[in-house]
Amino acid sequence: MLSSPPHQPNQNRLLAALPVAEFERLKPHLELVHLPLGDVLCESGGRLSYVYFPISTIISLHYILENGASSEIAGVGNEGMLGVSLFMGGESTPSWATVQTAGHGYRLKAALLMQEFNQGGSVQRLLLRYTQALITQISQTAVCNRHHTIEQQLSRWLLLTLDRLNSEELIMTQELIASMLGVRREGITEAAGKLQQAGIIRYRRGHITVLDRSGLEKHVCECYEVVRKEFERLIRDVGNVR
Amino acid sequence: MLSSPPHQPNQNRLLAALPVAEFERLKPHLELVHLPLGDVLCESGGRLSYVYFPISTIISLHYILENGASSEIAGVGNEGMLGVSLFMGGESTPSWATVQTAGHGYRLKAALLMQEFNQGGSVQRLLLRYTQALITQISQTAVCNRHHTIEQQLSRWLLLTLDRLNSEELIMTQELIASMLGVRREGITEAAGKLQQAGIIRYRRGHITVLDRSGLEKHVCECYEVVRKEFERLIRDVGNVR
């Protein structure tokens, strides 16, 4: 691996949406970190000492059931942050947070975020709007789990993941995708096989390349678009908030 | 129907959890309303002019898909409120809100709630904690949809509904329950039949009576308990918030 690409806090869309004054105030406290695949940032019921603003990493929020089964409820990429339960007042959640795609992000001491949040104003407004977008994502996951096929769900998941990366290629085994969607690995093999035969994706041992994004958009269920639009609506420049 | 039972704002646990000063300030503005079954309080993308604090009514938050299929993502009873999107800053959500159980509740002009919320302090803290509990409920619904049987989900749904009512009897057709859970009506007939044979419930045309609550608790998946505990933890007296 050659030298890392340059990272800047404003590559996180949430941070970038902050007014200049607040952004500059937070900036000196933002610490660039690399998050390796599979890293557990928060266990069920655990407390975060930092909040994370992904740049090139994706963090998965998921549940693990008593029988060992698991499901992702939402993902967090450069459009968002990990740690909303802090300012929501619960301090912990029953979900887990693990690194789904290795990469960089900025972290910020929880206490500092709370300090900003409690001043009200733009930071608070923005974080709450982001949280609402997260609620939409979780809700849509619930509905999609109920009514759509694995192939549709895989398409949704791929598009959402793609939107969070600048690349067309994801480092991701079928096993891992399966555990995100809460289905069998074989189910992903089959669905991915269909997408590959349609010329939409190509994959090889842990690497999935999307060849035809618009083809994927034709395969996906409505859930993708609902989530995407809601993020667009809710986390544009906070100055636009009436 | 004889005279209605007396209703008091503090029968809503969220209102009851407010400090006295804030409660008294809101009280004169709370308006008792009766909500009939099926009433649509908010369509997808619509805005609320009031927020609602259920007493004996239950409001269902649900999605309707393009193909007409639907699923509940969460319910709102006397433990909560309808309208979190207002203070979350989004003003609308892609979900619908309809009355699942007819009954009474208090409503409050959206502007007045916003005024209280924006003062920060206890009201804000409590509402955000409630919103986090709502997120847990939605998340657990997503996971439950994926991994548990109709019988388990029905049990979960019955218990959550019972907790919101003072009665052991729900006015509810199997058709309606099916559309909440996003499954076929026949699936509910079958699952309910099993519960009836086990002596746990009894039903007749739109009335379901729970005979053996602890039996139901043995049938249910873990999802019920996770949601219940999280509500307990998050919306006890707001004075307990550290």
Add this chain to the structure above:
DNA sequence: AGTAGTATGTACGCTACCGCACAAAAATGC
């Protein structure tokens, strides 16, 4: 180059749930 380990492909029987069709029973209205 050979080997161990990991990732993917495939097959087969099984189950939960679906979609549909229709019968039976209970409530409602006239």
Add this chain to the structure above:
DNA sequence: GCATTTTTGTGCGGTAGCGTACATACTACT
């Protein structure tokens, strides 16, 4: 009381996805 409507019961073929088992192929290590 009788007809209509609504709700619930039941049956049947179809299917998506599961659990299991095992084969194949790619990668990495020595």
